[in-house]
Amino acid sequence: MKITQACIEQIAERATLWLSERQKPLMAKRLSEILERLAVIQGVDTLGIQLEHQAGSPENIMRPDTAVPTMAQAPPSKNTPAAKPRSITLTGLTALQIGAKIQAGIFSAVDVAAAVWDGIAEQDRDINAFISHPARKTFLAEAAEIQEQINRGELTSPLAGVPIGIKDNICTTGVATTCASQAMAGFVPPYDATVAERLKKAGMLAAGKLNMDELAMGSTSETSYFGPVRNPWAVDRVPGGSSGGSAAAVAAGLVCCTLGSDTGGSIRQPASHCGVTGFKPSYGTVSRHGLIAYASSLDQIGPLAHDAADCAAIMDVLAGQDAKDSTTLELPSATYLAHLTGDIQGMRIALPEEGLGGGVNEDVVASIRQAAETFRTLGATVEYIRLPCLDYAIPAYYILSTAEASSNLARIDRCRNFGDEVVKRILLGTFVLSAEQHERYYQKARRVRAQISRQFEQVFQAYDAVLMPTSQGTAPLLGAGEDNSLHNYLADMFTVPANLAGLPALTVPAGFDRGGLPIGAQIVGGRLMDGTVLNLGHAFQSVTEYHKKRPVKEASVSER
C-alpha cells in the first residue's frame, strides 16, 4: 500500500500531530515501506479464532465505591545524616550478595550507596546510561535511613540497602520522569509507580533514572532525547533497547540491578546485547501503575541483573496483585526465589528450527545449540519443533503496539516535538485504527495475536519451555540504522511472541560472537510459569560462566 504525502497529512490531522515539512515526505516513505511488510498478516489463517481481550483475560477486580479525599501530600522525609562512608568495591557482586553483606554488617548501606554513586559519577560519562540521579547527600541520607531500619531489625528483605536503577518511564514521586523524550519535559510525577513503592518497602534504593529509546519506542536506545546509550562491551555499539540504559548500567557495573520495561523485547534484547540477565514476567504479574504506557496490553515491567537469582529476588519484591492496576492477577504465594532449586531433571525443552537458521547470525545459532546441549547435560530433554508464528508475530505486534500507543500518547502534549520514530508509530497506529483500515489491520492483528497465543498453548501442552535466540545478531554499531528505518524491523522477531501471548521470558548470557560481543539465549515459559523459567535460567547459570564475564573498561572501539 502506497501512502501519499496528502494521506500522511490527513492521518496527522486525525492524530492531532504536528509534522514539519521535512517529516511529511519522510513519513510517507516510511509508512509505505512498513505497510508493505505488514501485508503478510493478511495471509495468516485466522478462521474460527476466538478473540481474547488480552493475554490471560484476568477477571475484572473492581473498586468498592468509596470516595477518598483528593491528593494526599507525601510526608516529608526525615533526612537522616549519613555517617562517613567507607570505601568498598562492589565489582563482581550480585544484588543478593550485596544484600547479604549488608544484612551481615560487612557493608553498610551507606558504604554501598557511596560506592554506587561515585561509580556512576565517574564512569557513566562514557556509557550515558543514566538520565538523572539523586544528589549524593540525599542518596546517602536515604541509605542511612535504611541502614537504621536494618539495625532495628525492621528490614529483613534480602535486597534491603541494595541500590537499583529505574528506567525513566517509571514514575517516581518528585523526580522528573522523561521517557527520554523532549515532549515529556517538565513532567514530575506526583506519585510513585507501584513498583517504585514496592522497591522502597523492600529497602531498595533508587540510584537514578535510566536512559532509553524515546517513549520506549526502539531497539537501540539511540532515539533518546538525551543522546544514545553506549554498549559497555564496545562503546561504538548500541546496547539494544528500549531499556538500553537498564542493561548497560548493569553491564558496566554502575549498579548491580535495574528495572526495565518490555513491550516487544525491550528488556530481553538489550540484556542479550549487554551480556546481562533480563526477565519479562507473565502479563499481569507486575503492576503497570506508574509506567508511562507504550502499548498497555503488551507492556510489562521486569528486572535486569547479572543472574537469574537476582531477577527472582527482585520479582519477589515487584510481583503481586495491585488494586491500582486491574490487569494484575492474584498470584500463588510461593516466592520466585523458592523456585530456584536448580533441578531441571526431566524438563522438556522445545527448540524452534526457525531460531537456528534464516537470518540468524551463525555465532548466535552456535550459542543456542550449545545452550541446548547444556540443558541436556542438566537432565532436560530438548526437541526440535516448528513455530510458524515467528514469521508473522512482528507485523501483528507492530499493528497492535502502534495502535495502542497512538491512543496512550494522546495525553502528552502533541504540539511539542516527538522524534521521528515516535511520530512514525503514532501515524501508523492512527492509520490502522481508522474506520477504513480497522478491519484490515487492527482486527486482523488481534486475530493473529489470538492465533499465536493458541500456538504457544499447544507447544506448552508438550513442553515446559521454548529455547531460542533473543536477537538475530549481536549489538549493531551506533548509527547503523540511520538510513534504513526497517534495519531493525526483524530485530524483535524472537521476543515479541512472548508479549503477544503474555508469557514469561528470560534472557541469559549464553556466549560471545567472534568479535567478543555477548549473545543471549531466551527461555520462554507457559503462562504464569515464571518460576519455572527463572529456575531454568538459574540451572543454566549454575554450570556456565557467561553471566560472570564483565566488559574490559578500556575497550572502547570494537575490532569488527
Next chain:
Amino acid sequence: MNVDPVIGLEIHVELSTQSKAFCSCAVAFGGAPNTRCCPVCCGVPGTLPVLNEKMLEYAVLAGLAFGCEIQSYTRFDRKNYCYPDLPKGYQISQHAHPLCRGGEVAFTLPDGKRETAGICEIHMEEDTAKQSATGIDYNRAGVPLIEIVTGPDFRSAEAVLAFLSHVKSVLEYLEISDCRMQEGSFRVDVNLSIKPSHRETPGTRTEMKNLSSFRAVAAAIEHESQRQIQILESGGQVEQETRRWDETNRCSVPMRTKVDAGDYRYFPEPDIPPIRLTTEYIEGQKAALPEFAPALTARLVADYGIAPTDARIITANKQIATLFESAAKAAKSAQEVARWVTGELMYQLHIQGMTPAELALSPATLAVLADAVTDGIVNRTAAKQVFGYLCSGGTDVMGYIGIHGLGQMSDEAVITAAVEQVLTAHPSVVTAYRDGQTKVFGFFVGEVMQKLDGKGNPAKIRSALQERLGTIH
C-alpha cells in the same frame, strides 16, 4: 407539505455514586474547581483506571428497569478524540459490547394515551472535564455516566417530554441519579429528521445538544422541525450536523465540527479487563428493583382509598411517596394524610424552593398532625401553622398546639353565642339567605370563625348555623 418529525434521543445520566467511575475522587456538584480530582482522572501519564463496582451495579439496574437484556459479556472501549475537556485524549466508553441491549419503555401521554419507545442500548462511560472561562475544571472528569440510546420512535415534542418524565421518574426511583437537568446530571440530545408522509424513510437527521430543561427540549424540537421543513419545502437539503441549542435566543446554531469528527478509532480498553456477569448476579439485581411510580400509584389507590389524582401527585417523587405511605400507615385517616401531602407539603416545597430530600418532616410527626385534624383537636387553618413549624424542623405537634393556643374550639355554647352575634350583625345577609341565596352560608362560617380567632370547629359551626338559620323564617 404533510410531514412528521422523526425523533430519537440520547440521554446522558450522571450516576450518583460516592466516587468516580475509575478513581476514588468524590462525586458531587458545585464546589471550588479542581478540588475533586487526582492523577487518574486528570490523565497524568502512568495512571490506570480501576472500575467502580457501583457504576456497574447502577447501570445494570437501569438496564433492568427499562426492560433491556443485560449482556453476560461486556467491556469498555476507548473513544479517541482530541478535545481540551478530555484529559487522556480518549474517553473510556462502551462501543462494541455495551452493557444493555434492546428494551422497550411504555409511558403515558398527558391525555392518558399509552405509548412505547424502543431502547437500542444503554452503555457506561466517563464524563468529561468542564471547560470554563478560567480554565479546565476536572471535578466532573471521570464522573460515571450511562448513556441511554432510544430508537427513532417519537413523533412529537409531547411524546418526548412524557417519555423523559417517565425515564427520570424510573431513575429517581432506582436512586441512581439526581436527574437534575440544570446541574447537568440528566442531559438530553435530540436526533431529529423529517419524514414526508409520502416517503418510506426519514430524511437526513441533525443532532441537537445543550438542552438544559424540558422546556428547551420542546422548543428545540419545535424549532428544528420548522427549520428542516422550510429547507425541504424550498427544495434544499438538510445537512447532517450537530447543532447547539441557544436557550437565550431560542434558536439552534451549527457546532463547529472537524472533518474526521466521526472517526473515534474505537478499540478495546486494554487497561480494564472485560466484565462477565453471571445469571445469578443479574437475577439478584432484578430482585432488588423497587416498585416504580405507575405500579405504586395503583397500589396506593387500592390500599389507602385515596383519589388517583392525589396518588399520581404523591408518586411523582419517591421520597414523597415513601413519606406518604409511612405516615398513612401510622395515621387514622390516609385521606387526611394525602390531603396534607398533596396540598400544604407541595406548597411549602415550592415556596421554599426545596427538594423532598431536604425536607425535615418525619412520617410519624405528619401522622400525629393528620390525626389531630381527624380528631378535631385543631382545625385545618390552625394546623397549617403547625405544619409550617414542622417543616422548619419542629417535631412536637401537641406541644406546639398547646403553647400557641391553637386547639380547636368545640364548646357549643360559645359557638352558638358567636353564631347569634354574627346573624344579628348582618340582618340583610340573613334576608338574602332566606330568599334563596344559600351561597352566603360560607360568609357566615367565615365570620363566625373570625369571631372565634380561627379556632372554631368548622363542623360544629356549620351545624350551629344550619340549625339557627333553619329556625329563622
